[in-house]
Amino acid sequence: MSKKNSEKRRHKRYVVDGIHGNVLYLSNLDILNISIEGAAIETTKRLDVNREYTFKITYKDTILNLRGRVVWALLSYREKKDSEEIIPVYRAGVMFTDTLIEKTNTLLNFIEDNKIKALEKRVGGVRFKIANSRTVKINYPHKYEVKKISLSGMLIETEYPLDLNSHYDIELYLNKNILNVVGRIAHCEKIDSHNVTKYSIGIEFIKVRDNDIKILKDFLTSL
Structure with a gap:
């Protein structure tokens, strides 16, 4: 300057x-399953248990900002895409803490439009596997x-x-x-x-x- x-x-x-x-820097993640109550995610960066993070979901012409608290996390390994290299990844369970009706409705519509199949039914609702995680980012x-x-x-x-x-x-x-x-x-x-x-x-x-x-x-x- x-x-x-x-x-x-x-x-x-x-x-x-x-x-x-x-x-807070937007980073990619993979969604393993998701419901209106929370999600299981996978990322290459470590996430802290009990910390809240912001998730940005691009859905049609809307950007949905959701707050979520990590309730569990563990280190795992998987093969890198298009390669046999084994890389460390972090899996975490996230509980959404936003309760606004507008956000819940937008999230529900996003899940409905992207779901592949129902995985299991829990107290918090049915968890779904979705077709596209590229539109979901985490503020790391x-x-x-x-x-x-x-x-x-x-x-x-x-x-x-x-x-x-x-x-x-x-x-x-x-x-x-x-x-x-x-x-x-x-x-x-x-x-x-x-x-x-x-x-x-x-x-x-x-x-x-x-x-x-x-x-x-x-x-x-x-x-």
Whole structure:
């Protein structure tokens, strides 16, 4: 970022230490079975039991965002597609925590249009195997460390590059609070740090809830 742009910042930036969070990055998954109550999934990335994740389902002209909590998880192995290579995979059981009727109806329609067969009947309903998992993604967390922060954005370091001008859902941990913001990637620069490749990334806050703004203001005032 140029010196001229730096001088035009709307808010003072503070150097911080020990502040971190997650950039939520869309990743592929396979659905083993699904119902309106939850799903069994398989992914190449480890999922934490009792953690909530966001699942994005593209259905016709709608993007359905569903929250789900991992209730069990285990490590398994399978052959890589188009190869005999054996790779580790993680299987997990997810219980959907969204209860809005509109979301439930959209999910039900998605299952009806994509189901192959019923697998088994449980207390939470019939589980179905579906024909297409490609339209379902999981927001997987990539950790970052905050170097500088203000009311309008922050400078972070992470081991993953992020696409310029793209918008990401971001978790920011402040004083035992989890702030959920939407951020735009303003710049991304590769840096070398102790033989580990990292990236210095500038993020502009695009959307922050009023309550989270207050928490952030209180935190910056305390510095």
